[in-house]
Amino acid sequence: MTVERAAPLVLASRGQLDLEATLDGGQAFGWYREGEAYRGVLGREVVVLRHTARGIVAESPYGTLPPSIEDQLTRYLDLTACAFGFDAFRARYLRDECLGYALREWPGLRLLRQDPWECLVAFLTSATSNIPRIKLNIGSLVRALGDRVGPGVQDFAFPAPDRIAAAGEAELRRLGFGFRAKYIASAAEAAVSGQLALQPLETMPYQQARNELTRLDGVGEKIADCVLAFSLHHHEAFPIDRWTRRALEAWYSMPASFNPSDAARWARDRFGADAAYVQQYLFHRQRLSARTRAATDRSALAQQDG
DNA sequence: TGGAAGCCTGGTGT
DNA sequence: AACACCAGGCTTC
Numbered sequence: 001m002t003v004e005r006a007a008p009l010v011l012a013s014r015g016q017l018d019l020e021a022t023l024d025g026g027q028a029f030g031w032y033r034e035g036e037a038y039r040g041v042l043g044r045e046v047v048v049l050r051h052t053a054r055g056i057v058a059e060s061p062y063g064t065l066p067p068s069i070e071d072q073l074t075r076y077l078d079l080t081a082c083a084f085g086f087d088a089f090r091a092r093y094l095r096d097e098c099l100g101y102a103l104r105e106w107p108g109l110r111l112l113r114q115d116p117w118e119c120l121v122a123f124l125t126s127a128t129s130n131i132p133r134i135k136l137n138i139g140s141l142v143r144a145l146g147d148r149v150g151p152g153v154q155d156f157a158f159p160a161p162d163r164i165a166a167a168g169e170a171e172l173r174r175l176g177f178g179f180r181a182k183y184i185a186s187a188a189e190a191a192v193s194g195q196l197a198l199q200p201l202e203t204m205p206y207q208q209a210r211n212e213l214t215r216l217d218g219v220g221e222k223i224a225d226c227v228l229a230f231s232l233h234h235h236e237a238f239p240i241d242r243w244t245r246r247a248l249e250a251w252y253s254m255p256a257s258f259n260p261s262d263a264a265r266w267a268r269d270r271f272g273a274d275a276a277y278v279q280q281y282l283f284h285r286q287r288l289s290a291r292t293r294a295a296t297d298r299s300a301l302a303q304q305d306g
Numbered sequence: 307t308g309g310a311a312g313c314c315t316g317g318t319g320t
Numbered sequence: 321a322a323c324a325c326c327a328g329g330c331t332t333c
Contacts, residue, residue, distance in 0.1 A: 178314025
C-alpha cells in the first residue's frame with residue numbers, strides 16, 4: 001500500500017530567506033524550532049518550513065497542504081520580489097559601514113506580512129518584556145483560547161478578537177499577561193465592536209494608520225510602528241527600541257538626547273521607504289552582537305576561574 | 307510639556 | 321540556589 005504524498009512546495013532559495021533570522025528574530029512569536037525546521041500555524045494550517053538542497057520547502061507535518069497555501073506563504077514571507085525590491089535595497093546599503101556587514105551576514109532576513117490582529121496582540125504583549133517571555137505568553141494564549149488545528153502541542157489557530165474579548169482581562173491576567181491584559185482585552189473589544197478595523201490600515205497613508213493605532217489603549221508609537229512594519233507593509237515605519245536606538249547613535253551619529261518620538265522621526269527622515277528594513281537589520285545586528293559579547297564575557301570569566 | 311514612577315512576571319546573571 | 325536586576329513601553333501624575 002502506498003501513501004500518496006504531494007510534491008513538496010518549494011518557496012525560495014536559501015539566500016532569499018533565512019528562516020531563523022526571519023521567523024525567530026523578534027517579529028513573530030509563534031514559530032517553533034524542530035531540528036533544522038520551523039513549525040507554526042498560518043491561518044488554520046500547520047506548516048513546517050525547512051531548508052533543503054532545492055531551497056525552502058513548506059510541508060504539512062501530518063497531511064497535505066491546500067494549494068492556496070503557496071500564495072499565503074509567498075505573501076506572509078514577503079517573497080514577491082517586486083513588492084519591495086529587496087535587491088535594490090541591498091544595493092543601496094551594501095557599502096554602508098554598519099548595514100553592509102549585516103546584509104552580507106544575514107542576506108535572507110526579511111520583513112514578514114503577518115496577520116495584523118495577531119501582530120497587534122504580540123506587540124501589546126512585548127511591552128517591557130523579552131522574546132522568550134513573549135513566546136511563552138502567546139503560546140499560553142493560543143492553547144487556552146485558539147482552536148486546535150493539529151496534533152502538536154502548539155498547533156492552535158490564533159484566537160480571533162471575539163474569543164479574546166469573551167475571555168476578558170481577568171483570564172488574560174491568569175494566562176500571565178500582567179498589566180498588558182487590560183490593553184489586549186480592550187483592543188479585542190474595539191475590534192469586535194468595529195471601532196477598530198485593522199486591514200484598512202494597510203492602504204491608508206502611514207501617519208494616518210499610525211494615528212489610528214495609537215488611539216488604542218496601550219499602543220504608543222513603538223508598538224504602532226511594529227504592527228505597521230511587520231504586518232501592514234508600511235515600510236516607512238521605524239520602531240525605536242533600546243537596540244535600534246543604540247545602533248543609530250553608534251553608527252549614524254544620532255544625538256543621544258533624542259526622545260523616542262524624535263528618534264523615530266529622525267530615522268524615517270533619514271531612511272525613507274527603507275526605514276523598516278533598515279530597522280530590522282540594525283536590530284538583528286545589535287541583538288546578536290550583544291549576545292556574542294555576553295558569550296565572550298562568559299568565556300573570559302570561565303578562563304579567569306580556571 | 308517633559309520627565310519619572312509604576313506596572314506583572316519570567317529571563318538572566320551573579 | 322536564591323536573589324537581585326532587567327526587559328523590544330505605556331499611562332498617569
